[in-house]
Amino acid sequence: ESVPRLREVPRLPPDTTRESFDRAIVELRDSLGAENVVLNDKPLEDGWYIEHPNTHDAFHIVDQEELVCSAVVYPESTAEVQSIVKWANKHMIPIYPISMGRNVGYGGSAPRVPGSVVIDLGKRMNKILKIDAENASCVVEPGVSYFALYEEIQRRKLPLWIDTPDLGGGSVLGNATDRGVGYTPYGDHFANHCGMEVVLPNGELLRTGMGAMPGKNGADNPTWQSFQPAYGPYSDGIFSQSNFGIVCQMGFWLMPETGHQSYMITFPHDNDFANIVEIIRPLAQQRILGNIPQLRHVIQELSVTGLPKSHWFPGPGRVPRDVVRKHASSLPCGDCAWVFYGTQYGDPASIKTQLDMIKSAFSKIHGSRFFLPSDLPPDHYIHSRAAVCSGVPVLRELDWLNWVPNAAHLFFSPITPTRGEDAKIVHDINVRLHKKYGFDLFPTLCVAGREMHYIANIIYDRSSQDEKRRATALMRDLITEAAKEGYGEYRTHLLFADQVAGTYNWNNNALMRFNETLKDALDPNGILAPGRNGIWPKNFRGKGWQL
Amino acid sequence: ESVPRLREVPRLPPDTTRESFDRAIVELRDSLGAENVVLNDKPLEDGWYIEHPNTHDAFHIVDQEELVCSAVVYPESTAEVQSIVKWANKHMIPIYPISMGRNVGYGGSAPRVPGSVVIDLGKRMNKILKIDAENASCVVEPGVSYFALYEEIQRRKLPLWIDTPDLGGGSVLGNATDRGVGYTPYGDHFANHCGMEVVLPNGELLRTGMGAMPGKNGADNPTWQSFQPAYGPYSDGIFSQSNFGIVCQMGFWLMPETGHQSYMITFPHDNDFANIVEIIRPLAQQRILGNIPQLRHVIQELSVTGLPKSHWFPGPGRVPRDVVRKHASSLPCGDCAWVFYGTQYGDPASIKTQLDMIKSAFSKIHGSRFFLPSDLPPDHYIHSRAAVCSGVPVLRELDWLNWVPNAAHLFFSPITPTRGEDAKIVHDINVRLHKKYGFDLFPTLCVAGREMHYIANIIYDRSSQDEKRRATALMRDLITEAAKEGYGEYRTHLLFADQVAGTYNWNNNALMRFNETLKDALDPNGILAPGRNGIWPKNFRGKGWQL
Ligand SMILES: Cc1cc2nc3c(=O)[nH]c(=O)nc-3n(C[C@H](O)[C@H](O)[C@H](O)COP(=O)(O)OP(=O)(O)OC[C@H]3O[C@@H](n4cnc5c(N)ncnc54)[C@H](O)[C@@H]3O)c2cc1C
Ligand SMILES: Cc1cc2nc3c(=O)[nH]c(=O)nc-3n(C[C@H](O)[C@H](O)[C@H](O)COP(=O)(O)OP(=O)(O)OC[C@H]3O[C@@H](n4cnc5c(N)ncnc54)[C@H](O)[C@@H]3O)c2cc1C
Structure with a gap:
């Protein structure tokens, strides 16, 4: 969708007049070639994953025009990157580097400070x-x-x-x-x-x-x-x-190629969750699990088919648990609560030994069922997981995007110890707050031997102001409530960077003072990606930039 | 041995008068308790590994009195460490933290700047x-x-x-x-x-x-x-x-305990070296080798017995290759050139599979022989390696110390890719220069899938000025010649830190400028371990401290 711009274009960098901006751009064009410095003054197009914009956050959770750059530059070489950086220092214009800008769910290619110049490194430096x-x-x-x-x-x-x-x-x-x-x-x-x-x-x-x-x-x-x-x-x-x-x-x-075998295990009850985590921990610590397996809720078996929510449930709001149950019953996974995707590596004999141990460990959960890809239909999601888990890139995960109209993703990504008790606290917070704000809960847990990434994928309709507001409020509450219990995020969307960084505040924000010390030493003019990961250079501090 | 001090004691920190030093020490004693601030004014004792000094480098390669501290402090808590650091900033006295100070071969517990106050953290903070x-x-x-x-x-x-x-x-x-x-x-x-x-x-x-x-x-x-x-x-x-x-x-x-099986493989010819490395690489990359194995030269089979060089060879200078050969013939390893110590992990079945692959891979080297610990006498060194490789600490490696009278170690520790060609270049430099300076070459190679630590252990008689001089010259030449070929050290003795840091000089010393920028931002008074790893704070730079 292409939306006409309502505000003056291009959006200027902070504390920069139009005249000085124009002069600076002329200078940059002279040095890089006019075609490699493109003003962001046309209508914004969200595009889609493959044709993604580098002008703004395609998955906007604030106004589409909020997180925009003033211009995009395309360096061809490291030397040109250096000259852009020197240019930025000279004109005190913030720059924001992206490699490809497909950081969907975490801010896409948007700069944290509107009006920054985005350095799109990937377009020409792609060797x-x-x-x-x-x-x-x-x-x-x-x-x-x-x-x-x-x-x-x-x-x-x-x-x-x-x-x-x-x-x-x-x-x-x-x-x-x-x-x-x-x-x-x-x-x-x-x-x-x-x-x-x-x-x-x-x-x-x-x-x-x-x-x-x-x-x-x-x-x-x-x-x-x-x-x-x-x-x-x-x-x-x-x-x-x-x-x-x-x-x-x-x-x-790069990993030397090896044999591999993916599999899926289902667990019948929502409250099997903590037990599953407890069983994974020793398997992962002992490296019987060869990779980082994913544990998902059964609702994701519906969404990864690529069919929209409306297909499963015509009503407004969240899909009720019993509706999920009814549909799951007719899917290959059956009526279950949790779905575990794993892959084992090595020669056939070692894979067999590993699988025997894994099956025996999970069999302690009554009603768990084990599937190989050959047990499942050819269009089942497991084949795409098997590809990813053996190093073959896919796009299948995009199918999720169909869940709601104009769907956008926002990730809540806390880390917990791989321990049932801890995982359950974070999961319960998610259950409660997703319900409160009216979003389906899509948790994908990447479980290692000592920690797990609990990734909750908040899918909202970006054409709805109300959904955006609720998604934002949900994120803020999730971050706060998890932090109260001692759980923090490993990564977050640009707009929540300050809040997340603020939860890492032990000893009166010692870490942030340390990061600021490094920032000021390395970037005295504060030109490089101000605000990224909550780190503001001194010329931006105390001026209301923090969110 | 206890040697009377020849110079004035304690050695003062740079740019510090005796009066201001004495005043500062009184203040420190007031805050930490007099018994926890000990002046280094008594005779220096080299002691041995277990009773090692914290006053100087027990394995001195310069004058014993050269690398000495002025005093040692024993904090009890993090809070006391903080107050020592504040004290150092106030008095501009350099401090040098050690944990236990058994960094033998790399400087022991000596500070880089003579007269620094050593913070011996380990004595009281040992929980x-x-x-x-x-x-x-x-x-x-x-x-x-x-x-x-x-x-x-x-x-x-x-x-x-x-x-x-x-x-x-x-x-x-x-x-x-x-x-x-x-x-x-x-x-x-x-x-x-x-x-x-x-x-x-x-x-x-x-x-x-x-x-x-x-x-x-x-x-x-x-x-x-x-x-x-x-x-x-x-x-x-x-x-x-x-x-x-x-x-x-x-x-x-900590690693979950598992089954394990150590073994030794011998190779007959000195020039099997590059082939051995080539065979290790894929085995290690494919994680068939479960740990970081060691490859040693057969001369080490003599030294790890704990018997001195004089036992094997009465003459002066290096032990000739044919003398090593003769003695090796009557040792369990037999007349060979290289000895590989490996360990496999897991259940008995996987260990067997792994060992079969390993034996078959190494069998390509004609004359290689495979030994299990049970094939070797109970006092053979392999039993100590098996302990280390299954997480059991030992002291057996100390036996090396008997090679020459008053033996001290100095490590030359370059990294090479795990590639026969590269490893051979570094090995040849070692062979040539050890010969030139009259030292037996004791290489221990810790070989991973992509890189190997080539650790050459230079053993010298620390009571001999001549041996110290030769050991120093050997180190300097090794560092220079390896760097000329593009190979750098991962760690070095205090006194060679400047030289080694100086070899990492790409783009006109960009890395050192970067390190100095961080140093100046974090330690503006330059009190913390000046010179460690070649990083000098600004108040020390350009004043002739670099060696
Ligand atoms: C359905 C779905 C599934 C996903 N699954 C995963 C997953 O499994 N794992 C995962 O990690 N992510 C996942 N993501 C998130 C995201 O899509 C990926 O992480 C993606 O690879 C990030 O975009 P990019 O690689 O183009 O990086 P970019 O957008 O180019 O970079 C990310 C950020 O890093 C910084 N940066 C980039 N390049 C540089 C540079 N050269 N110098 C300095 N800073 C730089 C910038 O701040 C930039 O914003 C998923 C997203 C969706 C929607
Ligand atoms: C025969 C022999 C075999 C050896 N084998 C090995 C080996 O297999 N692997 C190996 O790694 N080494 C080996 N060494 C080298 C050395 O003995 C060990 O590395 C030893 O563990 C280092 O001493 P330490 O642990 O007491 O550390 P310390 O001496 O306490 O610390 C080492 C250095 O780190 C810094 N440091 C220490 N603590 C702190 C702190 N809290 N804060 C800031 N800086 C600090 C200081 O600069 C200090 O000098 C060997 C030595 C010999 C003689």
């Missing part, structure tokens, strides 16, 4: 710089998607897997920088990166890890993608979920 | 604060040794393993902070930590990870030892191998 089959690693630029990396590996016929999130259209580098997750044994994307090239907020260029040592005759260091921390402070972590640098290259480890 | 059997984790203070943690777990009869370095007397927290390694699947100590409590150089107290969110009713956060990065910049890494903070508590993951 796979290296695939090292011996070292099982690669180096990519920001514009390399999971699909692109996957296809190149297939083309070269290498026995390597990538690890992909549920949707394969994102940026390998961008997702890792935001500490996203996937589902093979290499699912912790940031933990499986090795080496970065980063433009600092002052325009300087840094290589982290072994990349900080020149290779022979000026080559890249031969160990750059082999060893993460190198010598001295290991600083890569501070470039994730931060506004301390612009990552222009990043190395990743 | 195991928590062992969570469900979460398989613990929280420790700096003074908890591998032995102490191991014993407490045995006492509580928990089915958990610790991971220990070759020597069990070190600090769990201190070793991890220096990014040390062990040999179970949890061998990367820093990667297996979860959450820190850190006193910053300005005296502020920070909790990293989920610890930055208060738990319910002021308790510790329930997810602190479950999830590493939490929300926002993941900053733990910059507190490792740095001088940006004093770690007062640290969480660690």
Whole structure:
């Protein structure tokens, strides 16, 4: 849908006059080429996942025109990124880097400060710089998607897997920088990166890890993608979920291909939840579970078919539990409450041994049922999970988007220990507050041996002011109530960054003071992504920017 | 041996008069109790591993009196650490924190800047604060040794393993902070930590990870030892191998106990080396090798017996290769060149499958021989490796210390890709330079799937000025020549920190400028461990401190 702009365009950066903005843009165009600096002055189009906008948040939860940039720039090289950063420092214009901008549910490609200049790195910096089959690693630029990396590996016929999130259209580098997750044994994307090239907020260029040592005759260091921390402070972590640098290259480890077997286990009762978590913990800690399995509520078996809510339930409001039950009964999963998707890895004999242990462990829950993909129809969702869990990027998860008209996603993503008791507290808060605000609860739990990501997917109609207001209120309450019990989010939408950062306030906000100290040292002019992850540079602090 | 001090005692901090130093010490004693502030004014004793000094580097490679502190303080609590840091800022006296000070081969407990006040954290802050059997984790203070943690777990009869370095007397927290390694699947100590409590150089107290969110009713956060990065910049890494903070508590993951089987494989020829590395790589990448195995040269089979060099070879200088050969022939390993120590984990069936694959892979090297511990005599070194590789701390590795009289260790620790070609370049440099400077070459290679730590243990007689000089020259040459080929160290002795840091000089020392920016922001007075890892605060820069 294309909506005419109501406000003056383009939206100016804060404290910038139109004249000085125009002058700055002329200068930028001179240096990058006019076609690579595009003003955001046309109607905003939400598009869809594949044709997503880089002008604003396609999944807007405030006014569509609220979180907009003033312009988008398309650098071609690291050197051009450096010159954009220097330009921003000169003109004191905030810049906001994105790799591909498919951060749907967390802000898309919108900048936190309206009127910032978005640096769309991915459009022209999209090269796979290296695939090292011996070292099982690669180096990519920001514009390399999971699909692109996957296809190149297939083309070269290498026995390597990538690890992909549920949707394969994102940026390998961008997702890792935001500490996203996937589902093979290499699912912790940031933990499986090795080496970065980063433009600092002052325009300087840094290589982290072994990349900080020149290779022979000026080559890249031969160990750059082999060893993460190198010598001295290991600083890569501070470039994730931060506004301390612009990552222009990043190395990743690739997994040697192996055998795999996905499966699904169903559990009959809503209150089996805590027991399921208790059974997963030792299996995961002992690495019998080979990857990060997902646990979902049965309502998701309805939504992943791609059929809208209206198909299942014509009424307004939430789908009643007994309606879900009735429909589930006629789906392959049957009348159940929880659905567990796992995958085992290795040779057939080890997979068999593992599956025997897993079946026996879960059999303690009365009424649990075990399915292999071959037990399920060819259009069942499990085949898409099996793909993702063996490193094949898919788009199937997009089917969720059909649940309501004009559907948009907003993720509530707290972490709990993998312990029934803790998980239940967070789940109960979700149940209660989703009910209060009238949203179906879609929890996807990515369960590791010690912690689980509890991802609640709030799906709302972005054409409805009322739904947006309720979705926002639900998020705010969820964050507050979880924090009261000691549970915090690992990631959040731009607009809730301040609130979430504010819950990490031990010792009178020691962490935020520390982050601000680093920010001010690295970005004295406060030009790089102000407000991202709740970190405001000193020129923005105390001026009402926090939400 | 106790040597009378030749210089004035205690050695004063730089730019500090005796009067102001004395006044500062009086103040410190008032606040901590006189018995907890001890001047370093008595004769220096090198002691031995268990009774190691905290006054200087017991394995001195310069004059024993060179790397000395002015005083040692013993805080009892984090609050006392904070007050020491504030005291240091007030008096501009450099402080140097150690956990247990058994960093032998890398500087022991010596401060980089002579006359610094050493904070010996471990003596009184030695509590195991928590062992969570469900979460398989613990929280420790700096003074908890591998032995102490191991014993407490045995006492509580928990089915958990610790991971220990070759020597069990070190600090769990201190070793991890220096990014040390062990040999179970949890061998990367820093990667297996979860959450820190850190006193910053300005005296502020920070909790990293989920610890930055208060738990319910002021308790510790329930997810602190479950999830590493939490929300926002993941900053733990910059507190490792740095001088940006004093770690007062640290969480660690413990491994669920499992079956295990150690073994030894010998290879006949010196030039099998590159092939061995090539065979290890895929085995390690595919996680068929369950831990970080060690590859050693056959000469180490002689030294780990604990018998001195003179027992094997009465002559001066290096033990000739044919003398090693002759003795090896009568040892269990036989006449071979390389010895590989591995361990497999899991149930007996999987261990058998793994071992079959490993034997078949290595059988490609003609003349390789496979041994189980049961094939070897009860006093063979393999039994100590089997202990270490199943989480049991030992002291056996100390036997090396008998090689020469007054033996001291100095480690040269470059990283190479796990690739025969790269490993061979570094090995050849070692062979050539050890020969040039007249030292036996003792390489221990910790080989992972993508990188290997090549640890060369230079053993010298610390009573010989000539050996010290040669050991130093050997180190300097090794660092320079390896760097020329693009290989860098992961860790080094205090005195070579500047040189090693200087090799990570890509883009005109961008990394060091970045580290200095952080240092100046966090430690404006430059009081915390100046010079550690080559990072000098601004008040020390350009004053000739770099070596
Ligand atoms: C149905 C559905 C399923 C999803 N499943 C998953 C999932 O399984 N796992 C998962 O992790 N996410 C998931 N997401 C969320 C999101 O779509 C992905 O994380 C996606 O990969 C992020 O977008 P991107 O890769 O294009 O990153 P970008 O949008 O390019 O980057 C994300 C953010 O990181 C920062 N950033 C990016 N690049 C740089 C850079 N070079 N330098 C500095 N900062 C940078 C920016 O702040 C940017 O906003 C899902 C979303 C939906 C709607
Ligand atoms: C024969 C032999 C075998 C060895 N094998 C191994 C091995 O297998 N693996 C291995 O890793 N090492 C090995 N070492 C090296 C060394 O002995 C160990 O690493 C040892 O654990 C380090 O001493 P420590 O634990 O007492 O740490 P400490 O000496 O207490 O700490 C090491 C350094 O870290 C810093 N530090 C410590 N605590 C803090 C803190 N709380 N806050 C801020 N900074 C801090 C200080 O700079 C300190 O000098 C070996 C040494 C020898 C001689």
